[in-house]
Amino acid sequence: MTDTHETDVLVIGGGTGGYSTALRAAALGLRVVLAERDKIGGTCLHRGCIPSKAMLHAAELVDGIAEGRERWGVRATLDSVDWTALVTTRDDIVSRNHKGVEAHLAHAGVEIARGSARLTGPRSATIEGYGQVTAGRGIVLATGSRPQMLPGLVTDGRRVVNSDDALFAPGLPASVLVVGGGPIGVEYASFYRSMGGAVTLVEALDRLVPLEDADVSRHLTRGLKKRGIDVQAGALLQRTEVLDDGIRATVRTSRGETRTVEAQRLLVAVGRAPVTDGLGLEAAGLTTDERGFVAPADWARLETAVPGIHVVGDLLPPPSLGLAHASFAEGLLVAETLAGLPSAPIDYATVPRVTYSSPQTASVGLSEAEARNRGHDVTVNTMPLTAVAKGMVHGQGGMVKVVAQQGGGQVLGVHLVGPNVSEMIAESELIVGWDAEPSDVARHIHPHPTLSEAVGETFLTLAGRGLHQQ
Template sequence: MTRARELNENENETDVLVIGGGTGGYSTALRAASLGLKVVLAERDKVGGTCLHRGCIPSKAMLHAAELVDGIAEARERWGVRAAVESVDWPALAATRDDIVARNHRGVAGHLAHASVEVAYGSAELIGPRSARINGYGEVAARRGIVLATGSRPRMLPGLTADGRRVVTSDDALFAPGLPRSVLVLGGGAIGVEYASFHRSMGADVTLVEAADRLVPLEDVDVSRHLTRGLKRRGIDVLAEARLLDAAVGDDEVVATVRTSRGETRTVRAERLLVAVGRAPVTDGLGLAAAGLTVDDRGHVAPTDWSRLETSVPGLHVVGDLLPPPSPGLAHASFAEGLLAAETLAGLRSPAVDYAAVPRVTYSSPQTAAVGLTEAQARDAGHDVAVNTMPLTAVAKGMVHGQGGMVKVVAERGGRVLGVHLVGPHVSEMIAESQLIVGWDAEPADVALHIHAHPTLSEAVGEAFLTLAGRGLHQQP
């Protein structure tokens, strides 16, 4: 494995010290180094962080495998292709996943080495506003400042303990032994929905429990409705507005007691209980008090100046999962935050992160993708809104895929687009266009001028904007 050169004990002063080598941390380090700054990156595990080693990359690799399994079922059931999945070779599947992770890891380490970023492999503790002690390397002083990028860990419900076998968190779910025949997933946010979708594709009986009144409760209500319909159609038992009352963990199964939305008590038996109820910032052992910092009631470190991501202590900046909302705690947002923090420390005047234009994606089947305001958020903010919803099956390519879904556009009446919301196959790849539409304050008429290829799924996006612009073709206003 290519590694960045380790910190020499005599080189105890740097321009920028980054604590945490996940997406926010290593993007900060790479950008600062490209601007000519001397950078030390402290990482106590592996560069790449949760996203690369336990989250985004391995989970999406596995979801791709699930998509292949689903495709075989579709080929047989819809298209007359006499094919079947004989079995899933879990070790082979896991080996491919691990190879993808390893190659990405080598790539990140290689980028850091090429940029001459000094990587100190050890835990770091702040001992002042511009200095830290790194385990095994001594003290490091930062002339320009320090960037905190220590990430997050899964939250666990009281009374439950993850054992990596019967009770697992989102961090270790894909690394648990084998494929279970039944799974109870606690948490109907993006992570919980993705894991429910994966296990269902792999043949498991899946029960998905969400305490809120709908799945992905931060998304538009129509996104939740279409997603829930799609998951139920696949055979997933969705229990919204439900709560876990108790769980008995045995050698062979977990027996859980769940209160449903109707107040009824229900017993759910599953080989595995997967807890995906959110993530908590990692600040233990970081020495925040020594630098003059505190955390909020959710454990986040809030910046005083969001345009610089700088805390109340000058020179101390925060990126990634340590940040409270409006930062969404997404890897691609932390890339942008890392760039901003690095450029600020280099003395550049950079634009603040536009969190309203950060796309949000759930990689389940069906997928969801959104950017900007939901219809409810737009109305609550006082906008006079114009809304158009178009089924994906209203265009030919949507009929070909046969999975349902929709495009929903929320705009100011006579003005700019405020939000775009998608549900259906491949919408994670379709959201980029809408990100630009929202980020550049485009109006429906602006989008309607541009021709979308026919037949494609993205054609439904173009058609939705045509209708809002008063030029409806296949969809009438």
């Protein structure tokens, strides 16, 4: 006989959006069942954010050795990179985070059902190996996404990989062709270059990170090229041949020229697609849109057209961003909604966006083009990081760009490129989120010497109190 269970909330999917919903709902006194067919933590913890940033930290250490030798007279050389040791440290970080999340869920009283879930109605689902679950308050869909592949290409875990299995591909290739110039592709290109690989980065659109401000793309491309990465924007991968020891690809450049690129590894990073297969949406009266997303009927509650069924994370279409930190916020919103509490809708324009390459990019709010397209009369101020002393110390270039309404009005967007700017963007998130004006920011003193000082200087100039910037 099939076991039957009753709960207040059923969460399907244990990634960042799912487990944050479960934790918050349980903290509000609701009974929660969390169904996960793989590992709690999802893509971000096991195949994305955490392991990739651990590897990028190792890449920073390698880059630091080269900088010390070339700029600072530190006579150090890199003997080799012990790939096994690097992977062991990376996996230990993932494992400790994984155990921590599971411990939090257990402490909160969330019941974890380890198996695939399939909807059987608007308030019910069957979980493999667990039984039938009825959710009195509602069901939350949080099944995440998977990497998209190019037609005709199949991953083999060694010569052809996607962003998920690239983490587990053996060793460090001497040469890599990365297809896709969004954040994931740029980060992997940066990592492989730091580790000594010859890297070609191909993006079909006319610039890297095309969803960011054009000046962000320009400064990022300059920084990557300076590091020796062959950046080909406006280029198309036409043919790929898998060889015994790598791949051979034909690329049409933005100038219409045809190039042959041979590499030991091809990494495809052309986006992610929502996962709904086997979820039984039709049994609950739900459908996906033409791109496979489950769109909410009410964005303020992230609730679908079927009352009581909510969506978080990568199943959501734009303006949701498919970012882990946005998923956390979505989980909080949905849990509070199911508990009957008021919760402010998510303003996706104020969610920060970061690319953890070298150089890094970090942005929040509107780009200059977006602001103008929406009819804003804007003023823009851009300041190179090398205009402040700490920027000269780092020697990596970069910039601060602020987009604001004319006449000292509201700040609409802040865009950063340079070393460690991921740690600088939180201030700008508050500036944009709280509708601050340049004069509001200019009243506050930034520490000297720091990279954040360039942010303060940029706002001082916009407020008519420029000091070092002319």
